[in-house]
Amino acid sequence: MLYVRALSVILILMLAMPAAPQPSSPISAVSKDCGSWLEPATELAYDDGKSEIYLPMPATGQRPAVAFQPFAADVPDQAQPVASERQAVYFGGTTILAQTFQADLAGPLGQVMVYLSRGNATAYGDVRATLRRCDAAGYPTGDLLASVRLPEAAILGPAWYTIPLTSRTSLIPDTAYGLILAAPEASGDTAYRWFAASGGATGDPYPGGQALRSQGSGLWTSAGQHLDFAFQTSVRLPRWNAPWLELQAVRFTAFGPPKTQARVSLWVDGDEDGTPDQELTTINAEVQGSRVEPRWTDVLVSDFPPPPWSYCRLDQGQTSLRLGGRTFGNFGGPMAKAQTFRPAQSAPLCSVQVPIAAVPGPVHDAIAVEIYPTDTTGAPAGAPLATATLGTVSSVTPSWYVASFGAGLNLAQGVAYALVLTSTNSGRGAYSWYGDDRDAAGGFDPYRHGQSWEMEEPGGWGALAANTDLAFRASLSSQWWPNAWGDQPLWAVVDAELAVLGADTSSAYQGRTWFINPASPAQPAGEANGNFLIRLVVAPHNNPLPFVADGQQPPSDPGYGLITSTWSTPTAVINVAAYWDRVRQHPGAVGAMNGWDDKSAAGHAGWFLDTNDVAPPHDGHVGTLGRDVPAGIVNYARWDATNTLGNPLVPPPGKIGQPWSAWTVDQQPLGWGDLKAEIDAGRPVVTTVVFWNPIDTGIEDSAARYYTWGPQITGTAQLTTTYPLTFTESFVHGHAVTVVGYRENYTPPTSSLPATNWLIV
Known part of the structure; x- marks a missing residue:
């Protein structure tokens, strides 16, 4: 039986700073005591007598309190399979190598493989592998997503080596990442070799990335013309039709009245940012409580409506923004902007997110967010397939805004669609839709499965510069088939009227x-x-x-x-x-x-x-x-x-x-x-x-x-x-x-x- 435990009593420390009373004061964040007299508590928000208990993944080495496995086996995504010893590049000490790539599939990073061998050194040390996002120039200088060591004793070679570089962060299609290898404890820069392939002056073994080298300065340079290291990546794709497995009880406690009615719901993290954001299903339950000791109340997951449970899941996106200098995504009045994209699966469209800011000066009115088909040139064409309204945006600071769509529009896998933003009653160029055009003359494309477009009436659509893409996130309707003992958490949320245990104090303490x-x-x-x-x-x-x-x-x-x-x-x-x-x-x-x-x-x-x-x-x-x-x-x-x-x-x-x-x-x-x-x-x-x-x-x-x-x-x-x-x-x-x-x-x-x-x- 799988149990979720939540102890509903913790400590609150009050700072003795008198202030004017207010009608209500919701909690701004959270807290728990670390003393041995309490069992481990889970997260619980409090607002005017209502309580919510969030049940997250526990400490590493333990199984998640509530967790379901929505993923199938690893699916190959990116690869440069040619491993030539003649093209191998040494690394170690202060010399670091990297291979950049762009994911085609959305999902958590699965198995990663590289072709390595030992080189020549008096001391080798472990190989450190890291995964980072690439910047606008295509160099791996962004957020660190995963890091692991490959023990020195495991590398002899030459051979393919598996790197357990799994990341809880899901890869985004057409986003550039860098796979970095280093051996800082090695005695020199020839400790290991990463085998590669070269296309010479005319070819490119892997067009989606490049081989890079850094030699102590922190700056990345090309490791060779049309050179790419041997690597393979995979993505753990969702298991949309997994069989239903028997789950176990959601279990929690309450210190308070002997019995309390509680609403228990299951939540999922649809946008994969680590926070539950969508309710899948819910039931009502009765909580047993005691002021003396915890009393467990079992809520069987099988008591919930049977799965699958529907929710919205991120499918396509381009999140790189140019926040300084010239903006290229202005729209409003006669001006319109568009970004095309291709869904990775066939499913109904749930919502679209776009980063927008108001331009000071022009009149601002409601923004229309529309989905259009495209013609043979890739431009928006015909009548809109679906329309949503954002309302008026007044902030001059770019923020992500969500446009929700009904269930009427089914998108087809691999078909090009256009996301179009207009505001016909606003002034000309009243809004800025942010994106990335910093490498328009180079080879880095922020989103390979689409491009940005502009139109000013009465003219037609014209493509913006190459390698220019407006930022967006498109989420599609998905189904969750839970399996026990998985890697992806499903949160249980308890909303109950619990008794408030107060305190009166008289002494000040340092x-x-x-x-x-x-x-x-x-x-x-x-x-x-x-x-x-x-x-x-x-x-x-x-x-x-x-x-x-x-x-x-x-x-x-x-x-x-x-x-x-x-x-x-x-x-x-x-x-x-x-x-x-x-x-x-x-x-x-x-x-x-x-x-x-x-x-x-x-x-x-x-x-x-x-x-x-x-x-x-x-x-x-x-x-x-x-x-x-x-x-x-x-x-x-x-x-x-x-x-x-x-x-x-x-x-x-x-x-x-x-x-x-x-x-x-x-x-x-x-x-x-x-x-x-x-x-x-x-x-x-x-x-x-x-x-x-x-x-x-x-x-x-x-x-x-x-x-x-x-x-x-x-x-x-x-x-x-x-x-x-x-x-x-x-x-x-x-x-x-x-x-x-x-x-x-x-x-x-x-x-x-x-x-x-x-x-x-």
């Missing part, structure tokens, strides 16, 4: 907050010393900021001989690291977790944070010293096989060192603004409470049970609860938590507390 950013920005200006003043409330709110981990103490000991008590600070740090690595897949965080489970990663992080004096020089302290936290965060992220940083354990190749930044904010007024900015930007935060001593008052009404702070304490012997503690300075105990949300200017229900600001942890 705290300190650490912000973590894998993009390694400069430390914010204006940092000052001071203290947070916080209060505590226990309430059934979990994390709406998607999928921040909720690791629990104690950690696993990877081999340091750890004393695993008082481990809340490393646990909170790993919650953030796991979020950036697994969920957001930020280029600055890929490999930070090395695939470890949260407890093992927390054990490693604790060494760098010197928790319980595990790392030299030893001074006998217990817990984690506040002064060690920023450097510990940065050093854990930087740690890899090359940069051991004094750690006695050498990490495996999958642990990739990353240059993070971490900084401390103590002063409450400054800290609140910075914390809000971090949460609003989607970045969870680590914070500590110097005195962590919540006491149950025993006061309760029909909606809440109240807690208050006990007396300030300086040691675990005085603690009247079982909450884990950690040092925040060298002289007091406290507790570290992961902050993932806040509520501003809010008064808890049935409470006489003034409106104030709350942290959700």
Whole structure:
């Protein structure tokens, strides 16, 4: 049986900053506590007494809580199969090679193969393979999508080698990517050879890309005229007609009334951005709850209406935008613009997204989005097949707007259609439709299965310059046939009237907050010393900021001989690291977790944070010293096989060192603004409470049970609860938590507390 678990009680910390009351204050993001007294909680948004529980994929090494497999076997997509030893190119040390390609199929990257052999070196080292998006010039300098190491011992050759470079990011047809190979630990630039094929002065073995070389400067140059390395890629295509397999129960808990009516729905991520956006199906269920201990309620997935379930899935797109300089996509009044495209499957059209901005000056009116057939020249022709209206756009900043279509238009696979934008009642050129024309004279085409067109009445359609494409995303209606134990998550969302557990507090407590950013920005200006003043409330709110981990103490000991008590600070740090690595897949965080489970990663992080004096020089302290936290965060992220940083354990190749930044904010007024900015930007935060001593008052009404702070304490012997503690300075105990949300200017229900600001942890 497949179970989904969601514990509906977490902690909310309140910053004691009185503010004017407001009628309602929805949660801006999410949060969870990392203490051992709670089971792992899942995400839950709270808004005026309603709750939603998001059930994401758990830690690496565990199966998703709710996951279904919509993919079939890998389908070959791109290839240059000729592997000539005469054309082989050496790499290693500071010499890096890349082969660019453009995907024809949409879907997650499947198997990747390259033809390699060893060269000549005194030390070879592992081969590091990465996948990046290409920039407008066709060079792989964009977002890092996947990264993996091929062990040195596995490469002898010459032979085809499989690189497990699967990416959770789906490839977009006609988008350029770069497959990059490097061996930075090699003793020289001849450690390995990547076999290739050359077309000489007249041919091109692979027209969809090119072979590139970089030699330490970071700049890419051609590896040879009409040269392409030997490679093969595949894409995991959707399994549209997979058989229905028996699924197991959605399971969740509620602390609250004995019985609560809940609406349970299943959601899918149609645009593949990592966030559930479309509801597939729903049922009503009854939740069992208890104030004393969790009671499980089973909701069988077989209780839902039988599949297949329909949703909209991204099919075609061109997302490269030229945001500076001349715009070429202006339309309005007598001017119209169009972009042609070819669907990868036959299906009804759901929606189209386009990036648009208003041009200052002309009159702005509603925008018509239409789908036309095309003639033999590829231009829009005849009458529109379908029409949608966007309304009036007033912003001069380009944003993506969605035009939804009904179920009446069925698009045919491989047939050319034209996406046309007009606004006849607007002034001439009132809007800009953004796209990419930066390589009009070169060989890089942003979208190979179509082109952009323009028309000004009373004239006809004319094609824009070669290699010029307007940006768009076209989604088609699809069907989901779930299979158990898959790789793609299907989210369960619970919407229930849950009891609110409030709190009343009287004591102010000091705290300190650490912000973590894998993009390694400069430390914010204006940092000052001071203290947070916080209060505590226990309430059934979990994390709406998607999928921040909720690791629990104690950690696993990877081999340091750890004393695993008082481990809340490393646990909170790993919650953030796991979020950036697994969920957001930020280029600055890929490999930070090395695939470890949260407890093992927390054990490693604790060494760098010197928790319980595990790392030299030893001074006998217990817990984690506040002064060690920023450097510990940065050093854990930087740690890899090359940069051991004094750690006695050498990490495996999958642990990739990353240059993070971490900084401390103590002063409450400054800290609140910075914390809000971090949460609003989607970045969870680590914070500590110097005195962590919540006491149950025993006061309760029909909606809440109240807690208050006990007396300030300086040691675990005085603690009247079982909450884990950690040092925040060298002289007091406290507790570290992961902050993932806040509520501003809010008064808890049935409470006489003034409106104030709350942290959700």
